Amino acid sequence: MTQKLYYDFPQITAWDTEIERMFEENGKCYLTLKKTAFYPEGGGQPADKGNIGEAAVLDVQERTNEIIHEVDQFPASKIVSCSIDANRRLDHTQHHSAQHLLSAVLLELYEIPTLSFHLGKEIVTIDVDAPSISDEQIAVIEKQVNDYIYDNLPIHTYYPDPDQLSSIPLRKMPQVEEDIRIVEMEGIDYSACCGTHVARTGQIGLLKIIKTEKNKKMTRIHFTAGVRSLKEFQLAHNEMTEIARHFSTSKEMSLEKIFKLEDELKNVQKELKELKAFRASRTANDLKESMNGNAVCHYFTDFDFEEMSMAASELLASDITQVLLGCKNGLKVLFAANGESEINCGITLKEHISKFNGKGGGTPQRAQGSFTQESDLLDFLTEMKKIL
Numbered sequence: 183m184t185q186k187l188y189y190d191f192p193q194i195t196a197w198d199t200e201i202e203r204m205f206e207e208n209g210k211c212y213l214t215l216k217k218t219a220f221y222p223e224g225g226g227q228p229a230d231k232g233n234i235g236e237a238a239v240l241d242v243q244e245r246t247n248e249i250i251h252e253v254d255q256f257p258a259s260k261i262v263s264c265s266i267d268a269n270r271r272l273d274h275t276q277h278h279s280a281q282h283l284l285s286a287v288l289l290e291l292y293e294i295p296t297l298s299f300h301l302g303k304e305i306v307t308i309d310v311d312a313p314s315i316s317d318e319q320i321a322v323i324e325k326q327v328n329d330y331i332y333d334n335l336p337i338h339t340y341y342p343d344p345d346q347l348s349s350i351p352l353r354k355m356p357q358v359e360e361d362i363r364i365v366e367m368e369g370i371d372y373s374a375c376c377g378t379h380v381a382r383t384g385q386i387g388l389l390k391i392i393k394t395e396k397n398k399k400m401t402r403i404h405f406t407a408g409v410r411s412l413k414e415f416q417l418a419h420n421e422m423t424e425i426a427r428h429f430s431t432s433k434e435m436s437l438e439k440i441f442k443l444e445d446e447l448k449n450v451q452k453e454l455k456e457l458k459a460f461r462a463s464r465t466a467n468d469l470k471e472s473m474n475g476n477a478v479c480h481y482f483t484d485f486d487f488e489e490m491s492m493a494a495s496e497l498l499a500s501d502i503t504q505v506l507l508g509c510k511n512g513l514k515v516l517f518a519a520n521g522e523s524e525i526n527c528g529i530t531l532k533e534h535i536s537k538f539n540g541k542g543g544g545t546p547q548r549a550q551g552s553f554t555q556e557s558d559l560l561d562f563l564t565e566m567k568k569i570l
């Protein structure tokens with residue numbers, strides 16, 4: 183039977199051993215070792231990765247007490263040097279111990295049981311049996327978990343006999359009946375668990391609750407611990423420093439500065455809209471003088487679509503019945519009519535626009551289109567002018 187170094191000597195990340203068995207299944211290569219530190223996926227904790235000789239380990243699973251390593255190739259020698267990805271293992275170990283501690287505190291403070299645990303590369307979560315948890319409760323929970331981390335309590339693992347087991351106040355009943363492994367955070371938590379754990383709570387480093395969200399009738403708590411928390415803090419700190427530098431202020435004043443700029447922007451947008459309306463109205467008056475019957479056709483070289491629409495509304499509110507307008511800014515056209523016109527703008531525009539490589543359509547009273555070439559837009563206006 184394979185010696186499980188990840189239990190006996192959890193600090194080992196490199197070792198030499200002998201390959202016991204190599205076999206292929208569904209085109210994949212597998213092998214077993216005399217001694218392995220590769221943790222097989224289980225108890226919510228993903229498998230370790232690393233190397234066995236020149237082979238990369240892709241996955242590790244436990245099958246009937248055998249540790250099966252999936253590898254990308256079979257090593258040439260039976261005697262192999264092995265190594266696991268120590269950073270990945272540390273990340274898993276810190277989060278697994280952090281999860282036990284967080285689950286214990288949820289139960290201790292608010293009698294909230296943990297139902298499941300997900301340890302992923304991007305996110306780590308637990309689902310707990312509570313419809314919601316308030317921000318105040320989260321603050322209390324986070325403080326208590328970190329206080330236990332600072333207490334640097336020892337974490338023991340052992341296999342009790344059935345008599346001993348019945349006297350252990352387990353947080354959750356185990357799913358198996360034999361070879362039950364207990365992970366004890368001294369005085370706080372007793373769990374049946376097959377995962378890897380730090381030796382003392384202090385090695386969790388830090389636990390930060392990121393957010394909570396509703397998940398059916400449960401609450402999902404996102405958290406990070408250890409090195410991952412430090413990396414997130416470094417990233418957030420760098421980003422905040424960059425934002426503060428960009429706005430020439432301090433980190434503390436950045437948010438206030440952003441709100442102030444947002445207010446200023448809203449005022450500027452409001453003023454701009456009023457100015458556009460004013461300019462559109464003046465232009466509409468000028469255009470009435472160039473009207474052709476009851477219709478106005480014009481190409482704007484300085485208006486955008488919004489201003490052009492404002493001018494159109496202004497014109498159609500007077501004795502103009504149809505407007506055919508185009509703007510250079512955005513290469514758009516607007517064909518609109520008031521109730522007195524018999525022309526169907528949507529159908530007429532659609533009928534002609536495709537001949538000039540444009541796209542568009544609309545309702546009987548208002549249609550719009552767009553072009554990619556200015557020359558096409560101008561040719562379209564010339565053609566449409568004839569039917570006004």
Ligand SMILES: [Zn+2]
Nearest residue numbers: 225375376377
């Ligand atoms: Zn566990």
